[in-house]
Amino acid sequence: MQVPFVSFEPMHNEINTGLEKALLDVLHSNWYIRGKQVEAFEREFANYCGANYCVGCGNGLDALFLILKAYDIGCGDEVIIPSNTFIATALAVTYSGATPVFVEPNIETYTINPALIEEKIGPRTKAIIAVHLYGQAADMDAIAAIANKYNLRVIEDAAQAHGAEYKGKKTGNLGDAAGFSFYPGKNLGALGDAGAVVTNDVGLAEKVRALANYGSDYKYHHIYQGNNSRLDEMQAAILRVKLCKLDEWNGYRNEIAQKYLNKIKNEKVILPVPNMYGTHVWHIFAVRTENREKFEKYLNECGIGTTIHYPIPIHMQGAYKGEKWKKGDFPIAEKISMTELSLPMYYGMKEEIQYVIEMVNRF
């Protein structure tokens, strides 16, 4: 049996008519940037997250960068981020001019370990970016307690966690502001690049909206040296159709995850540990094994697609060569990068689920 790592087909087949209509509506509207679709999506997504404001932008990296810029975080400042995350979290910080300060994750939940944050806080620390990695919210109460004590901003990197909850509240509504990505492979994905900032802070929402549109608050009036990072009408129209299905699709992913968790029984394979605080949306089902190369090759030979999230920790990436970090500085992130493998996880998996379980158990 062939099991791809991810497939959009079952999702798109269900909403094909809606997607085609959405695209044609935009085509015939003669209005492609910042129009009715974006406005409606922003309202609907803010509402979905339980937050007051949503501002669309070009992608998830820009969303995080725009938040930092709007909070005037930049040169000379430090921002705490987890050592195990997608590189965009770090790039947003370095684009702003600030320096990322890595804190190791909890190896069981994969999210930042709040107990290790305080020792990394110094006079220049301005914010903590909590990444809801693999679809699970970080431990936000513990992070908020530290942030309050040191007067820091809490920014959520919610690019992998649309709809995930922490103590009954949705991501996007758990800090000062959140950056979302709608890259096609995310739980809520566009048909291209797209992103958004979600916040309850009206001042931040307005500033991000201007910053993402050439720093303009009113046509041809530029109050900031802004960027061009806008959500377009096509992507917004697609996202509106998909948003109606997000809870159902996340629920399906959770069913797959529960089957994996209950039925994968192989002492060589370490399963992810959902925390006690809320709902995981399983953007990625991350397992670990000491013999990753062999495990990966074996599964691929069984016809099962896999991916590594992520093979090189950020502090060891060529992009950050010459920085003060070196191999050995973040052993937990390094260990995850050497042992992690992600199993297939997508809406519409059927007999494929049992097949993956059996093959993993036979390894």
Ligand SMILES: *Cc1c(COP(=O)(O)O)cnc(C)c1O
């Ligand atoms: C995908 C992702 C981003 C960046 O989103 P893009 O839309 O690709 O720019 C940021 N952070 C995390 C954790 C991500 O997974």
